[in-house]
Amino acid sequence: xxxxxxxxxxxxxxxxxxxxxxxxxxxxxxxxxxxxxxxxxxxxxxxxxxxxxxxxxxxxxxxxxxxxxxxxxxxxxxxxxxxxxxxxxxxxxxxxxxxxxxxxxxxxxxxxxxxxxxxxxxxxxxxxxxxxxxxxxxxxxxxxxxxxxxxxxxxxxxxxxxxxxxxxxxxxxxxxxxxxxxxxxxxxxxxxxxxxxxxxxxxxxxxxxxxxxxxxxxxxxxxxxxxxxxxxxxxxxxxxxxxxxxxxxxxxxxxxxxxxxxxxxxxxxxxxxxxxxxxxxxxxxxxxxxxxxxxxxxxxxxxxxxxxxxxxxxxxxxxxxxxxxxxx
Amino acid sequence: xxxxxxxxxxxxxxxxxxxxxxxxxxxxxxxxxxxxxxxxxxxxxxxxxxxxxxxxxxxxxxxxxxxxxxxxxxxxxxxxxxxxxxxxxxxxxxxxxxxxxxxxxxxxxxxxxxxxxxxxxxxxxxxxxxxxxxxxxxxxxxxxxxxxxxxxxxxxxxxxxxxxxxxxxxxxxxxxxxxxxxxxxxxxxxxxxxxxxxxxxxxxxxxxxxxxxxxxxxxxxxxxxxxxxxxxxxxxxxxxxxxxxxxxxxxxxxxxxxxxxxxx
Amino acid sequence: xxxxxxxxxxxxxxxxxxxxxxxxxxxxxxxxxxxxxxxxxxxxxxxxxxxxxxxxxxxxxxxxxxxxxxxxxxxxxxxxxxxxxxxxxxxxxxxxxxxxxxxxxxxxxxxxxxxxxxxxxxxxxxxxxxxxxxxxxxxxxxxxxxxxxxxxxxxxxxxxxxxxxxxxxxxxxxxxxxxxxxxxxxxxxxxxxxxxxxxxxxxxxxxxxxxxxxxxxxxxxxxxxxxxxxxxxxxxxxxxxxxxxxxxxxxxxxxxxxxxxxxxxxxxxxxxxxxxxxxxxxxxxxxxxxxxxxxxxxxxxxxxxxxxxxxxxxxxxxxxxxxxxxxxxxxxxxxxxxxxxxxxxxxxxxxxxxxxxxxxxxxxxxxxxxxxxxxxxxxxx
Ligand SMILES: Nc1ncnc2c1ncn2[C@@H]1O[C@H](COP(=O)(O)OP(=O)(O)OP(=O)(O)O)[C@@H](O)[C@H]1O
Ligand SMILES: [Mg+2]
Numbered sequence: 001x002x003x004x005x006x007x008x009x010x011x012x013x014x015x016x017x018x019x020x021x022x023x024x025x026x027x028x029x030x031x032x033x034x035x036x037x038x039x040x041x042x043x044x045x046x047x048x049x050x051x052x053x054x055x056x057x058x059x060x061x062x063x064x065x066x067x068x069x070x071x072x073x074x075x076x077x078x079x080x081x082x083x084x085x086x087x088x089x090x091x092x093x094x095x096x097x098x099x100x101x102x103x104x105x106x107x108x109x110x111x112x113x114x115x116x117x118x119x120x121x122x123x124x125x126x127x128x129x130x131x132x133x134x135x136x137x138x139x140x141x142x143x144x145x146x147x148x149x150x151x152x153x154x155x156x157x158x159x160x161x162x163x164x165x166x167x168x169x170x171x172x173x174x175x176x177x178x179x180x181x182x183x184x185x186x187x188x189x190x191x192x193x194x195x196x197x198x199x200x201x202x203x204x205x206x207x208x209x210x211x212x213x214x215x216x217x218x219x220x221x222x223x224x225x226x227x228x229x230x231x232x233x234x235x236x237x238x239x240x241x242x243x244x245x246x247x248x249x250x251x252x253x254x255x256x257x258x259x260x261x262x263x264x265x266x267x268x269x270x271x272x273x274x275x276x277x278x279x280x281x282x283x284x285x286x287x288x289x290x291x292x293x294x295x296x297x298x299x300x301x302x303x304x305x306x307x308x309x310x311x312x313x314x315x316x317x318x319x320x321x322x323x324x325x326x327x328x
Numbered sequence: 329x330x331x332x333x334x335x336x337x338x339x340x341x342x343x344x345x346x347x348x349x350x351x352x353x354x355x356x357x358x359x360x361x362x363x364x365x366x367x368x369x370x371x372x373x374x375x376x377x378x379x380x381x382x383x384x385x386x387x388x389x390x391x392x393x394x395x396x397x398x399x400x401x402x403x404x405x406x407x408x409x410x411x412x413x414x415x416x417x418x419x420x421x422x423x424x425x426x427x428x429x430x431x432x433x434x435x436x437x438x439x440x441x442x443x444x445x446x447x448x449x450x451x452x453x454x455x456x457x458x459x460x461x462x463x464x465x466x467x468x469x470x471x472x473x474x475x476x477x478x479x480x481x482x483x484x485x486x487x488x489x490x491x492x493x494x495x496x497x498x499x500x501x502x503x504x505x506x507x508x509x510x511x512x513x514x515x516x517x518x519x520x521x522x523x524x525x526x527x528x529x530x531x532x533x534x535x536x537x538x539x540x541x542x543x544x545x546x547x548x549x550x551x552x553x554x555x556x557x558x559x560x561x562x563x564x565x566x567x568x569x570x571x572x573x574x575x576x577x578x579x580x581x582x583x584x585x586x587x588x589x590x591x592x
Numbered sequence: 593x594x595x596x597x598x599x600x601x602x603x604x605x606x607x608x609x610x611x612x613x614x615x616x617x618x619x620x621x622x623x624x625x626x627x628x629x630x631x632x633x634x635x636x637x638x639x640x641x642x643x644x645x646x647x648x649x650x651x652x653x654x655x656x657x658x659x660x661x662x663x664x665x666x667x668x669x670x671x672x673x674x675x676x677x678x679x680x681x682x683x684x685x686x687x688x689x690x691x692x693x694x695x696x697x698x699x700x701x702x703x704x705x706x707x708x709x710x711x712x713x714x715x716x717x718x719x720x721x722x723x724x725x726x727x728x729x730x731x732x733x734x735x736x737x738x739x740x741x742x743x744x745x746x747x748x749x750x751x752x753x754x755x756x757x758x759x760x761x762x763x764x765x766x767x768x769x770x771x772x773x774x775x776x777x778x779x780x781x782x783x784x785x786x787x788x789x790x791x792x793x794x795x796x797x798x799x800x801x802x803x804x805x806x807x808x809x810x811x812x813x814x815x816x817x818x819x820x821x822x823x824x825x826x827x828x829x830x831x832x833x834x835x836x837x838x839x840x841x842x843x844x845x846x847x848x849x850x851x852x853x854x855x856x857x858x859x860x861x862x863x864x865x866x867x868x869x870x871x872x873x874x875x876x877x878x879x880x881x882x883x884x885x886x887x888x889x890x891x892x893x894x895x896x897x898x899x900x901x902x903x904x905x906x907x908x909x910x911x912x913x914x915x916x917x918x919x920x921x922x923x924x925x926x927x928x929x930x931x932x933x934x935x936x937x938x939x940x941x942x943x944x945x946x947x948x949x950x951x952x953x954x955x956x957x958x959x960x961x962x963x964x965x966x967x968x969x970x971x972x973x
Contacts, residue, residue, distance in 0.1 A: 028710075029685040032678060129766075138768030139722055140673075142701045143729060170444050177443035177454060178429075178436040185419065185430055191381060192417040197405035197434030197497065206440055226677055228702040230768070233673050 006176050009254040010169040017161045025154040032153055035225055037265055038160035042218035043238070044245035044257030045167055046211040051243070052251030053180065054207035055187040056102065057114040060121030062238035064094035064212040068219030069229045070128060073141040078134070083147040083224060090220035091213045097124070098212035102205035121239055129231050140230025144223045156225045163221065164258070167214055172254055174210075183207055248288050250295025259296055331392055332356040333378070333409060333501040333532055339386035340370075340377050340556075347373040349556040350387070355501055355532040360523060362543045362564065363536045365553030366577050371536045372414050374553070375503050379411050380404045391501065405434045410499030414506050414536075416486040420479025424470060424489055427478050429461040431493030464496040467525070469518045484510025488519065495526055502526065503534040508542055520545055540568065552577060621654065621661035622921050624909050625683030627693035627703070628902070632671025633796075636821070636850070638695040640895045641717055641902030642666060644883065645692065647890035648903055657937060658914035664906075669694040673702035684710045690912070690926045691715065692737070692905040697723055697768065704730035712923035713930055715908050717901035719744060719846070721772065724951040735930050735946060737905035738869060738897075739954045741769075744846045745776040745819075747959045748867040751972075752815050752843050753784040761813030762791040763804055763829050765820050773819025773845055789813055794829075796822050805832040815840050821847030827857040834860045841865070846959070850896040855967050864964045865972070869897035870940050871960050875971040883939040900940045904954070908944075911936025 024030045043061050050058040068090035075086035097120070105116040128135045135141065150159050174180045182203055186193035190200045223229050241264070242257075249260025271280045292299040333355040340348040347370045355361045363371050376382035378389050380401040388397045391407045399407070410431075418427055436457070438450035465471050468488055473481070478489060491507045504523070508516050516539070523546055527533050537543050543550060544564040552559040552573050559577075560570050567573055626645055629638030649664055656662060665686060667679035676699030683691055684706070690713050694700050697720025704723075707714045708730035716723055716734060719741040723734050739747075752760070762777055764770035770793060778788050790811030792804035808816055816833065820826045826848045833842065842864050849868035872880050872894040883903055884894045912929040913921060914936075933953075934945035942958030962969035 027685070029682050032681040036674065036678065132771075138766075138771045139720075140698060140701070140768075142704070142722065143727075169446075173446040173450075174440075174444050177438075177450065178433050178457065179440050179443050181426060181430050182433050184422070188419040189417045191401070192413070194381070194401035195379070195405065195411055195413070196430050196493070197402050199400070199402040210444070222674075226674065226702055227705045228673060228698070230673060230698045230701070232671075232698050233702070235672075 007169065007172055009172050010165060013168050013255060013258070014165050017165060021157060021161060025157055028153070031157050033265075034157040035153060035160050037261055038157065038164050039218045039222050039225070040238075040242065040245065040265070041164050041258045041261040042160075042167060042221070043215055043242040044249070044261045045164070045171065046214035046218070047242050047246035048251050048254070048257040049171060049174075049214065050208050050211035051246060052253070052256065053175070053183045053187070054204045054211070055110065055183075056106070056117065056204065056208050057110060057243070058208070058211070059114060059118040059236070059239050059243065060098075060124070061212070061215045061242050062234045062236060063121035063124035064098065064215035065219030065222065065238070066128060066229070066231075066234040067094045067097070067124060068216030069223035069234060070135055070141070070219075071216070072220045072223035073144045073229045074134060076145050077141050077143055083145055087217075087220060090216045092216075094212035094216035095209040099205050099209040102208040103201060106201040106204045106208075121236060125231060125236065136230070138231060140228060140233065142228045144227045144229065146227075147224045150224075153225075156221075160221050160225070163217060167217070168254060168258075175254060179203065179206075244285060246295075248285065248292075248295055250292075250297030250301075252294065253297035253301070256295050256297040263296065333389075333391055333534070335374070335378050335387065335389045337387040338374060338377055338384050338389070340373050340382055340384050347556055348377065348384070348387075351553070351556065351558055353534070353551055353558070355503075355534045357500065357532045358527055358530045359548050360527050360533040360535055360546045362547035362550035363534060363553065364538070364540075364543060364550060364567075364577060365559070368555075369553040370556045371553055372505055373556075375411055375505055375534075375536070378404070379409060379503065402434075405497070405499070408498075408500035409503070410494045410497045410501070411503040412487070412490040412494045412505050412507060416483070416490045418478045418486060418489065421477055423475050424473045424478055424481070425458070425461060425465070425475065427489055428465055428470070428492045428496055429457055431496045432457045432460060432498075435498045461492075461496055464492050467518075467522050468492050468495075469515065482510065484512070484515070487511070488515065491519065491522075495522065499531070501532040501534070503536075505536045506538065507535070508537060508539050516542060544568070621663040622913055623686065623688040624662055624664045624906070625667060625680075625686065625688035625691040625693075626664055626906075627667045627669050627676060627679040627683055627691055627695075627699070629671040629695035629699070630666070630668040634671035634696045637717075637898040637901075638669075638671070640898030641693075641695060641905075643887060643890065643892045644899035644902040645906050647886040647892060648883070648906060650890055651886045656910045656914050658917055660913055660917075662910065662913065664692075667693075669696070669699045671696060671699075673698040676700070676703050677706055679703075680706050680712075680714070681710075684712045684923075688712065689921050689923050690909045690930075692902070692909060693717065696720075700734060701728075704728060704734055707733040710923070711927070713927040715905040715930070717898075717905045720768070721776075731951065732931070732948075733927060734951060735908065736952045736954060737908060738901040739942075739956065739958045740952055741772050741845075742776055742780075743954070743956045743959060744867055745773060746780050747956050747961065748817070748843050748845055748865070749777060749780055749784050749786055751865060751867070751961045752817065752841075753786055755815065755841060757815035757841065758785060758787060759789045759812055759814045760786050760817055761808030761811055761815070762788055762817045762819060763801075763808065764791065764793050764818070765822055765825055766793050766795045769821055769847060770819050773817075777817055777819070786815075794825060796825065798825065799828055801825070801829045801832040802836055805829065805836045805838050808833075809836055809838040813838070813840060816842045818842060818844040818848060820844065823848065823850055823853035823856065826853055827861065830857065830861045830864065843867075846897065849962065849969060851893070852895070854964060854969055857964075857967070861964050862966075866962050866964070866969060867959050868962050868969060869958055869960075870900045871962055871969060871971050872897065872900055874962070874968045875960075877941050879939040879941065903939050904944075907936060907938040908933060908946075908953070911938075 024034045046061050050056045071089040071093050072086045075081040076083055101120050105113050182198045186200050245260035245264050246257040250256030335353045338348050338351040365371050377384040380399050396407050438453050442450040487507050494502050547564055550564050550567045551561040554576050628641050629635050667683050669676035669679050676694040680703040692715050697718045700716040700723045713733050715737050717737040724736050762774050764774050781788055790808050792807045844866040846867050849866045851873050870880050887894050912926050912933055915929045931948050944953045946953045961972045963972050
């Protein structure tokens with residue numbers, strides 16, 4: 001019972017996916033959008049873990065995703081590995097880079113750390129472009145095979161969203177563990193966390209590494225779904241988009257980044273397509289962030305908390321203030 | 329002599345200010361050591377340099393004979409030394425239960441990967457952590473505040489939450505920085521009872537407190553700090569009769585708390 | 593008796609329905625999608641492509657020469673391969689039978705598998721070699737609407753070989769376009785007696801290129817080849833070259849054949865030779881002049897070859913439609929027709945024939961060597 005209650009986000013997401021995907025996959029364009037949005041949602045989730053939990057404002061997630069994507073492309077196209085054999089590489093490679101980098105920079109100020117992630121993102125992008133023989137340089141790699149049994153776009157949409165649900169499940173496990181609580185403390189007060197016995201740079205780096213692995217998976221899915229990767233596929237713009245998606249939805253809430261992904265993508269599609277779209281988009285973003293500082297989920301949570309308090313005071317349940325007042 | 333938490337010749341300076349000038353203190357297992365002194369005398373600084381938050385410029389700290397000087401805070405915790413902060417450091421939106429459970433971090437055995445995958449072993453440990461936290465809250469009279477957000481508590485109760493968070497950690501030595509300030513007398517009694525119980529279990533307690541009654545009730549031995557030096561040390565009654573102490577500390581105490589009248 | 597009458601009636605009704613149906617199919621406009629880079633870095637070419645297509649459609653009143661109604665809808669690939677796949681998906685969902693675009697090579701490579709899966713050919717106005725690589729699984733579904741980068745490089749190096757230069761220095765921009773140019777020049781050069789002795793590169797945003805120019809000068813380059821599509825990079829390099837005393841003839845690939853380059857540079861680029869796909873703005877052939885007139889009628893000024901490649905792709909699609917007079921047109925039938933399409937109506941120069949073996953169609957005869965004179969590209973006879 002408490003297990004289910006503490007996996008509320010996973011449950012809600014799984015139900016939403018089970019209801020929405022059968023409808024969505026009836027239309028080819030929606031199916032394609034669902035698949036891509038799932039990939040972006042994973043990227044945004046990786047930002048949620050990194051920024052919302054570990055407090056690292058990351059601008060390198062698309063670079064980690066491209067590591068995952070290139071790992072898939074190189075393993076299958078260049079080396080002829082069967083798809084799926086490349087998944088561990090796509091998971092581990094980003095983490096192996098993210099962890100030591102975070103160990104180095106986690107002690108810096110938040111701004112310096114953010115800039116370091118930006119730098120590591122561009123270093124990865126440059127490395128990919130320069131390693132011609134390996135990565136196809138600027139041209140990229142075409143013809144990445146499908147993942148075995150998964151061929152049709154609808155199957156990809158299912159696979160990708162199943163992956164999103166799995167990641168949310170793991171993420172929720174983490175949040176309800178001692179490590180998740182420690183991250184929460186650490187984000188507000190490193191000294192307090194240290195007094196609990198937390199090694200702040202270590203835990204932050206581990207979380208960042210996990211987040212980069214999530215990004216790696218999203219890249220892995222991208223490569224197999226689109227079948228083509230180039231330096232432009234998962235570029236720095238996408239890192240920024242992913243950050244915006246997470247922040248708009250509510251980076252510290254588990255499902256916030258997913259909501260943000262759907263919202264921002266919807267926004268670009270609803271706004272009149274034109275040279276001015278960027279301007280509208282920017283204005284909409286500013287408005288959202290002004291109204292909801294902690295993202296849409298923050299807004300919802302604030303509302304719920306008010307309702308709950310109202311109900312409590314009506315039902316005569318003791319409130320904190322009453323407890324204080326009745327202290328012996 | 330090597331048993332217990334031993335700090336010898338601790339020296340700390342902040343720029344020009346010499347906050348500690350060679351302080352010796354020993355906390356023995358099963359005993360409550362009091363630490364008193366006027367504001368700014370260096371009590372919190374002593375806490376900070378023992379627990380690795382401030383790097384001492386001189387002196388050595390050891391736990392049961394093992395040197396822990398210069399270790400980082402989490403390493404000190406791993407050696408079994410816990411502490412509270414004088415100003416509670418808590419994130420307003422966490423619940424009391426969660427805040428106390430955070431104190432158990434050092435005793436967690438399941439790995440990050442185990443936690444991530446929700447392994448049965450990690451889940452069982454998680455349940456155990458919660459039970460331990462609840463038990464500690466029960467003892468300190470915090471049980472009915474379980475789901476209250478810490479941001480809604482008064483400073484006094486916040487300090488009590490801090491104490492619970494420290495005591496629950498399983499540390500063998502706990503250092504409490506003014507835990508009783510702002511508590512009602514019933515709450516103080518509960519706290520005192522818990523501190524005594526903790527010491528009876530064999531933990532060493534270092535207690536900074538302005539409440540003389542409480543110090544007298546709990547402490548077998550008391551040290552008085554004065555501008556970074558140990559002014560004197562002894563049983564509470566000895567110390568509180570010392571002229572220097574009366575002049576330097578208890579004279580100033582009237583401003584801090586009206587407890588001064590209670591001791592003579 | 594009754595049965596026979598019923599059957600006759602059924603046949604009559606069926607026949608009428610079929611005629612009506614096919615008549616309706618004939619009446620309904622054939623849908624073509626245009627997936628172009630309307631925003632992002634490739635919009636420099638995507639916008640002229642769109643302008644040309646719009647001007648032609650307006651002029652033809654949405655009816656092919658053969659009298660078939662058609663309808664064209666535009667989609668933005670945002671110069672990004674992922675967006676290109678989304679746009680192609682959307683277009684095919686909107687029931688187009690062929691797609692003009694995507695504008696960029698990477699967009700075409702990303703969208704290729706979708707074109708194959710949903711049986712809708714892409715007619716891509718891009719020079720990127722890889723898009724018509726027979727090794728691609730989706731090869732049957734991609735047709736090129738412009739000479740490939742290989743043709744461009746061969747054409748300009750042939751012109752260079754006519755001079756006395758033996759040692760060539762290359763300056764290129766740091767992207768796929770730049771990199772391919774270098775590789776091709778190294779490959780083609782030796783057969784023309786040209787040796788690449790040094791290369792230098794810069795990112796899009798570089799402004800001071802003296803270091804690069806010096807590098808090429810020190811290597812003793814007797815001619816310089818520019819593989820650039822960013823006009824500002826081109827003018828910066830030429831200025832830097834004159835400053836450091838690198839006074840050798842400079843040749844540029846088609847990327848620089850843009851009005852904005854010719855008009856915004858000073859005297860130092862006089863004599864610079866650039867290969868171009870046609871010469872729409874300055875020395876048009878009669879066909880090109882016709883397109884230029886349409887553009888002007890639509891209120892647009894011809895910019896370079898973007899309009900021509902855009903028109904190439906559209907005209908190939910319209911040509912394929914007209915070859916299927918009276919038939920139902922599908923993506924598959926379009927592909928099949930395109931694969932044998934030869935000598936269709938178009939505005940650009942050169943003879944174009946697609947075949948199962950040649951999805952490039954366009955070759956060196958679509959190109960022209962121009963020289964910058966008086967802030968204009970003048971065709972070299
Ligand atoms: N981080 C710091 N930087 C500079 N000076 C400091 C710092 N921390 C403490 N001090 C100084 O060191 C001296 C000792 O301070 P400390 O906080 O240890 O006193 P305290 O005995 O805990 O006082 P209180 O009873 O008010 O808590 C004071 O003079 C204080 O101003
Ligand atoms: Mg203090």
